[in-house]
Every structure is written in C-alpha cells, then in structure tokens.
Amino acid sequence: MYSAKQLAYAPTTFAFNPASSLSATINLDEEVKLTSNNAERDLYESLAEIYSIIITLDALEKAYLKDSLVEAEYTDTCSRLLKQYTSHLQDESVSKAFGDLESFMQEWDMECPRALKRLQVGLPDTVERPSHKQQTPGTDAAHATRAVEATENFITLLDALKIGMIEKDVLHPILVDIIQAVNRFSDVDFENKGKIVQWLITLNQMRAADQLTPDQTREFSSDMTQAYTGFKQIL
Incomplete structure (x- = not known):
C-alpha cells in the first residue's frame, strides 16, 4: 500500500529538508538582542x-x-x-x-x-494608619506642639489653594505632612480623616506637573476644610 517503508519514529532534522521558502532567515546560533541601543x-x-x-x-x-x-x-x-x-x-x-x-x-x-x-x-x-503604640509619648507641651504642627499644615494647604497653587508637586508634599502630623498627634479616626487618604491616592497617581481641574480644586478645598474641622474637634 505504501511505496516506502513507514518510519516508527519522527524524522530527525537531518532527515527533513524544508523548502527554501521556510528556511530560517536568522542565524540560530546568534544571540538575539532585545534592544538596539x-x-x-x-x-x-x-x-x-x-x-x-x-x-x-x-x-x-x-x-x-x-x-x-x-x-x-x-x-x-x-x-x-x-x-x-x-x-x-x-x-x-x-x-x-x-x-x-x-x-x-x-x-x-x-x-x-x-x-x-x-x-x-x-x-x-x-504612616497611613499608625497604631496606638506608635504614638510618640511626651509631655503636655510636646502634645501641644504636635497639635500646632498639624494645624499649621492644614492652614498651609488651604492657603495654597486660595492663591491658586494647584500643582500636584506642590500639594502632595503638604498633604503628606498633614497625615503624618495628625497621626503623630493622635490615632483617633476623626471625622473626614479618610478624605485625606483619598486625596493622597488621587494626587499620588498624577504626574508632578499635573494640576487639579477647577472642579477638583473646589472639591479638594471643601474636603480639606471638613477634615480640618474634624481634627479641631479632637483637640
């Protein structure tokens, strides 16, 4: 039935001669570089x-x-x-x-x-959510100093927004200072504290030179004012 004896195994590369159109166009022994510069x-x-x-x-x-x-x-x-x-x-x-x-x-x-x-x-x-044991112990004067530090950071941020400083690379460092300062003062989750973290996430995903849109600026200012009010309630 067959004109040639059927092989019991797959032919080796030496037994198979591909058509010229299927021949490799590169040297298989040559290292392939992923980059050219x-x-x-x-x-x-x-x-x-x-x-x-x-x-x-x-x-x-x-x-x-x-x-x-x-x-x-x-x-x-x-x-x-x-x-x-x-x-x-x-x-x-x-x-x-x-x-x-x-x-x-x-x-x-x-x-x-x-x-x-x-x-x-x-x-x-x-830093985002410090535990009680992370709170820095100290005197009443030290506690008051930390309260003043957090308050000043809130005011700095709100003042920056009022004068039109809406770039990510300006606002993000101040917001980081705020969350660190309020956490050093207390581990209490005061009202609207979560909005600080939400805006940290928003700003962190922006490019350094990106700016808040007018709508974002109004919302950011409102949220930070509410967070500042919540913080003052635990002072």
Missing part, C-alpha cells in the same frame, strides 16, 4: 525594576500583616521601595511606556492587590 536597554531595565518593586512590595505587605517584621523595619523598607518606584517614573520615557499602575499589572498578569493599594496611597501602612 542604550536608551531602549535603560527603558526595559527600569520597567523590569518596577515589576520587581511591585512583587517585593506585595510580599512585604503580607509579611507585615503576619507580624513577621517589626514596624520600624517595615516602614524603612516600604518607604525605600515607594521612593524607588517614584524615581523610576520620573523619567518621561519610562512613565510613557509604563502607562498606569493597574494597566501595567493587568498586562503582566500580576496579582498583587496589597502592593497596588500601597502604591496608590504612596505611604507605608504605619
């Missing part, structure tokens, strides 16, 4: 670093929740990772290729919900 190499290295930071940060958050790390070690490590993440994205080419955090994680099939939350807030959990 230094700029591309630096870009991919930065994106790879960001990927590693997300994975590491998620593991760090899990370890902290399990009490596998002391708070000081967690805070230092988390702060360093957040700074490295921000530093990479300050490069315009990296930021453009990166897109946004959620899209990047979806593209690379990253299941890191704890890292996502931490990167959105931009602060270690110990």
Whole structure:
C-alpha cells in the first residue's frame, strides 16, 4: 500500500529538508538582542525594576500583616521601595511606556492587590494608619506642639489653594505632612480623616506637573476644610 517503508519514529532534522521558502532567515546560533541601543536597554531595565518593586512590595505587605517584621523595619523598607518606584517614573520615557499602575499589572498578569493599594496611597501602612503604640509619648507641651504642627499644615494647604497653587508637586508634599502630623498627634479616626487618604491616592497617581481641574480644586478645598474641622474637634 505504501511505496516506502513507514518510519516508527519522527524524522530527525537531518532527515527533513524544508523548502527554501521556510528556511530560517536568522542565524540560530546568534544571540538575539532585545534592544538596539542604550536608551531602549535603560527603558526595559527600569520597567523590569518596577515589576520587581511591585512583587517585593506585595510580599512585604503580607509579611507585615503576619507580624513577621517589626514596624520600624517595615516602614524603612516600604518607604525605600515607594521612593524607588517614584524615581523610576520620573523619567518621561519610562512613565510613557509604563502607562498606569493597574494597566501595567493587568498586562503582566500580576496579582498583587496589597502592593497596588500601597502604591496608590504612596505611604507605608504605619504612616497611613499608625497604631496606638506608635504614638510618640511626651509631655503636655510636646502634645501641644504636635497639635500646632498639624494645624499649621492644614492652614498651609488651604492657603495654597486660595492663591491658586494647584500643582500636584506642590500639594502632595503638604498633604503628606498633614497625615503624618495628625497621626503623630493622635490615632483617633476623626471625622473626614479618610478624605485625606483619598486625596493622597488621587494626587499620588498624577504626574508632578499635573494640576487639579477647577472642579477638583473646589472639591479638594471643601474636603480639606471638613477634615480640618474634624481634627479641631479632637483637640
């Protein structure tokens, strides 16, 4: 039935001669380069670093929740990772290729919900939500000093908005100072304190030169006024 004896095994590469149209157009022994210049190499290295930071940060958050790390070690490590993440994205080419955090994680099939939350807030959990044992002990005078510090930060922020300073790189550092100051004063969740964290997340996802829209500015000013009022109620 067959004109030739059927082989009992798959032919080796030596037994198969492909048509010339199917022949390899590259040297299979030659190293394939992913980049063609230094700029591309630096870009991919930065994106790879960001990927590693997300994975590491998620593991760090899990370890902290399990009490596998002391708070000081967690805070230092988390702060360093957040700074490295921000530093990479300050490069315009990296930021453009990166897109946004959620899209990047979806593209690379990253299941890191704890890292996502931490990167959105931009602060270690110990700073965002300090425990009672993290409160700095001191005299009544020291307690009053911390109250004044928080109050001054609120006023600085509201004054900045009044004179039209609506850039992310102006507002975000002041808002970080506010959350840190009120947490040093007390761990009480006063009324509208959560709005401070919500705006931290919003500002943290903006580019440094981005500005609030007129609607955002009005909403931000209203929310911070309410948060300031809530803070004064616990003084």
